[in-house]
Amino acid sequence: MISHSNIKSPSEKVLFSVDDFGVATVTLNNAEKHNAFDDSIIAALDNLFTAIAKCDDINVMVLASSGKSFSAGADLGWMKRMAGYSYDENLADANALAQMLKSLNFLPQTTIAKVQGAAFGGAVGLASCCDIVLASNKASFCLSEVKLGLIPATISPYVVNAIGQKASRRYFQTAERFFADKAQQLGLVDEVYPLDELDNAVSTMVTTLLTNGPLAVRQAKQLAFDVAYQDINETLIKNTSERIAAIRVSTEGQEGLTAFFEKRQPTWQATHQNSAKPTTSTNKGEG
CATH class of the missing domain: 1.10.12 (Lyase 2-enoyl-coa Hydratase; Chain  A, domain 2)
Known part of the structure; x- marks a missing residue:
C-alpha cells in the first residue's frame, strides 16, 4: 500500500487532490475541448486509478470535470489518428481504454461521478463505472458512436449494467440525446440537482459515506x-x-x-465530525 502523498496530478489535463478526510478528487481539466480525452489522458487516468486503489488513506474518490461539459468523449484529433491505424494498432488502443474503465469500475474505494453538463460517448462509460452518479439538471447524455459508424464497445459492459439491456438496445442504436431526468429513470444517474446545488449535494453524499466504517x-x-x-x-x-x-x-x-x-x-465517525466538513471542489491543488 502507498500513501496519497506519493500521488501527484499526472498532467494539466488530469488533476488530483486529496483533502484531510481522505476524499480524493480526480478532475478532467480540458474545458476548452469539453474535457474530451485521448490516449494520453486515458493512460493518465488509468495510472491514477491504479495508484488510488493502493491507498488505504483514500476512502472516497470524486470524478469531476472543469467547465460546462462533463466530457465530450473521444478527442477529435485522437479519432482522426485512430482512423489511420491498422487493426492491431486499433486493438491496442481499445485495450488501453478498456483497462482504464476496468480500473475505475473495480476501484475499492467508493466512487462518485459529479456530472454538471454534457457526457457523450465514452463519458457515459465513465459515469457507468462509478458507484454513485450525481448530476445537475443541465446534464445530458448521448451514446453517439453509431452516428460515426462505430459502436460503444469497450464501455458497453458498464453501460448495460447501469441501464439494462432493453434501454441499451435502444440508445446504442438511436444515439438519441437524453437528459438528467431520463438518465435517472434509466438508472444511470442516482440523483438530479439544480446546477448551483450540485457541489453541496456531492459534499453531503461524501459526509454520509464517511460516517460508515x-x-x-x-x-x-x-x-x-x-x-x-x-x-x-x-x-x-x-x-x-x-x-x-x-x-x-x-x-x-x-x-x-x-x-x-x-x-x-464509533471512532471513525467521531474523528470526522470533530473536524471541518469535507470538500469536493475541483481546485487544482495536489494531495
Whole structure:
C-alpha cells in the first residue's frame, strides 16, 4: 500500500487532490475541448486509478470535470489518428481504454461521478463505472458512436449494467440525446440537482459515506460485485456467512458494535465530525 502523498496530478489535463478526510478528487481539466480525452489522458487516468486503489488513506474518490461539459468523449484529433491505424494498432488502443474503465469500475474505494453538463460517448462509460452518479439538471447524455459508424464497445459492459439491456438496445442504436431526468429513470444517474446545488449535494453524499466504517464500506462494495447474478446455493450461503462472521470479529466491527450498544459514536465517525466538513471542489491543488 502507498500513501496519497506519493500521488501527484499526472498532467494539466488530469488533476488530483486529496483533502484531510481522505476524499480524493480526480478532475478532467480540458474545458476548452469539453474535457474530451485521448490516449494520453486515458493512460493518465488509468495510472491514477491504479495508484488510488493502493491507498488505504483514500476512502472516497470524486470524478469531476472543469467547465460546462462533463466530457465530450473521444478527442477529435485522437479519432482522426485512430482512423489511420491498422487493426492491431486499433486493438491496442481499445485495450488501453478498456483497462482504464476496468480500473475505475473495480476501484475499492467508493466512487462518485459529479456530472454538471454534457457526457457523450465514452463519458457515459465513465459515469457507468462509478458507484454513485450525481448530476445537475443541465446534464445530458448521448451514446453517439453509431452516428460515426462505430459502436460503444469497450464501455458497453458498464453501460448495460447501469441501464439494462432493453434501454441499451435502444440508445446504442438511436444515439438519441437524453437528459438528467431520463438518465435517472434509466438508472444511470442516482440523483438530479439544480446546477448551483450540485457541489453541496456531492459534499453531503461524501459526509454520509464517511460516517460508515471504512473497511465495511470497501467490503460492502466488493460484496455487491461478488454476489450479483449468482445462484443462491450452499456455496454462496457459506461464503456470505463467513464474510459477516469475519467482519463481526474484526477491530472495526467490534468498535462499531460496541459503540452502538454504548450509545456513542464509533471512532471513525467521531474523528470526522470533530473536524471541518469535507470538500469536493475541483481546485487544482495536489494531495
